[in-house]
Amino acid sequence: MRILHTSDWHLGKKLFKKERMPEQVLFLQWLLLTIEERKPDILVIAGDVFDTPIPTTESLSVFFQFLKDLEKLSEFNNGSLKKVLVLAGNHDSAKLLESPRPFLNKSFCKIVGQLEGPLSKEPEDIEAWQERFSVTINEEDRVTQLCLLPFFRTREILNNPWIKETQEKEDHDEVLILTALKFWIKNLIKKETTHKILIGHHLYGSFMASGSEQGVGLSGIDSIPLGLFADWHLLLLGHIHKNQILRKSPPAIYCGSPLPLRFSESNDKKVYIYEYSKSSEEFIPEAVDIPCYRPLLRVLTDETNFQEDILKEFRKYPQSEKGLGCYLELTIKQNLPNKDILDNVRLFLKDLPIDLINFYAQIKNDIKESNKVNLQAINQKSTQELFSLYLEEHELMPEQKLTLKNSFSSLLQEQSEENHEN
Numbered sequence: 001m002r003i004l005h006t007s008d009w010h011l012g013k014k015l016f017k018k019e020r021m022p023e024q025v026l027f028l029q030w031l032l033l034t035i036e037e038r039k040p041d042i043l044v045i046a047g048d049v050f051d052t053p054i055p056t057t058e059s060l061s062v063f064f065q066f067l068k069d070l071e072k073l074s075e076f077n078n079g080s081l082k083k084v085l086v087l088a089g090n091h092d093s094a095k096l097l098e099s100p101r102p103f104l105n106k107s108f109c110k111i112v113g114q115l116e117g118p119l120s121k122e123p124e125d126i127e128a129w130q131e132r133f134s135v136t137i138n139e140e141d142r143v144t145q146l147c148l149l150p151f152f153r154t155r156e157i158l159n160n161p162w163i164k165e166t167q168e169k170e171d172h173d174e175v176l177i178l179t180a181l182k183f184w185i186k187n188l189i190k191k192e193t194t195h196k197i198l199i200g201h202h203l204y205g206s207f208m209a210s211g212s213e214q215g216v217g218l219s220g221i222d223s224i225p226l227g228l229f230a231d232w233h234l235l236l237l238g239h240i241h242k243n244q245i246l247r248k249s250p251p252a253i254y255c256g257s258p259l260p261l262r263f264s265e266s267n268d269k270k271v272y273i274y275e276y277s278k279s280s281e282e283f284i285p286e287a288v289d290i291p292c293y294r295p296l297l298r299v300l301t302d303e304t305n306f307q308e309d310i311l312k313e314f315r316k317y318p319q320s321e322k323g324l325g326c327y328l329e330l331t332i333k334q335n336l337p338n339k340d341i342l343d344n345v346r347l348f349l350k351d352l353p354i355d356l357i358n359f360y361a362q363i364k365n366d367i368k369e370s371n372k373v374n375l376q377a378i379n380q381k382s383t384q385e386l387f388s389l390y391l392e393e394h395e396l397m398p399e400q401k402l403t404l405k406n407s408f409s410s411l412l413q414e415q416s417e418e419n420h421e422n
């Protein structure tokens, strides 16, 4: 069995009002070709298909067309691609993502948007639940169950009637979340299953964030412990945009976003292909590099060397010269303010396929000040990050800061749940 794993496409995402759709379309074309060549049996899209709960019509048609193309590809490629599994992330509207279900070939494409019932101990409920959240694949000597756990807000899991019934009043959220997840796992896994695979979109294990993820919280715990999945064979994760291997054996991997979503992110992006090895009885991951269709360049330089430094960075991506070009964030250190510098930069860039998105002039004496938030950069920060910066400016005891941060994030979560309900 071969699985291809991707996530966090964020279709419709912009960078300082600049379009990313051409890059996203090129990525999807590359993905189709890669599927044709590498012939995975299963394609996994682990959440954040869209950037917003109400995507643009262009993003919607790009996604629907992609699903249609996959179906066609599967037909003409002797059915080598057997399944497409799509999970909702924190940016997706679960209901919207599930909306094309009636038009899809159910045995080919499965979309799981929301973590919802029926969750009782009744056998027929449990069966319906297994049907809703998992796919089972029978091979000669193995029964593999792929389980889809969409992004959930803490309250969604805690308000579950069954969990409510069993919980002790004094239990902390941490205990409750873990109990709920254990319950989900216990009832989901079928008796005959020999190999378990998780597809999840949340915070798992000890991850390294890239900064462009929207802050999501799990009350009481930092992340879902990998220990819950100690005897599983593979964890295919979404949410964190930096690709990373959380655990080698059995593999637990964040494949990361296919595009860098901020200047601070690396242009090095990947999808993963996993192949089951009969001899080692393990899934072996292989990272496949995604071509960088429009590099994000970040250059820190000075007035005398800026031309050379920009070219040096630009030449690292020779393919972008003929394609879409690059987006640039430029910081120029200056001894004294020079009002002509931006004009000089623009003049230099005029004949190059480099689009200047952000420009910062840094006067040497002010360099200390540069840690402060630039007005343009504010748009890039999450509300939670802005609040943390605000707190840093105030002299408070560390415990006070922590309490304020926690209260603020509960308020944010409540607000986002209200918006979600609307």
Ligand SMILES: [Mn+2]
Pocket: 008, 048, 089, 091, 213, 214, 239, 240, 241
């Ligand atoms: Mn994401």
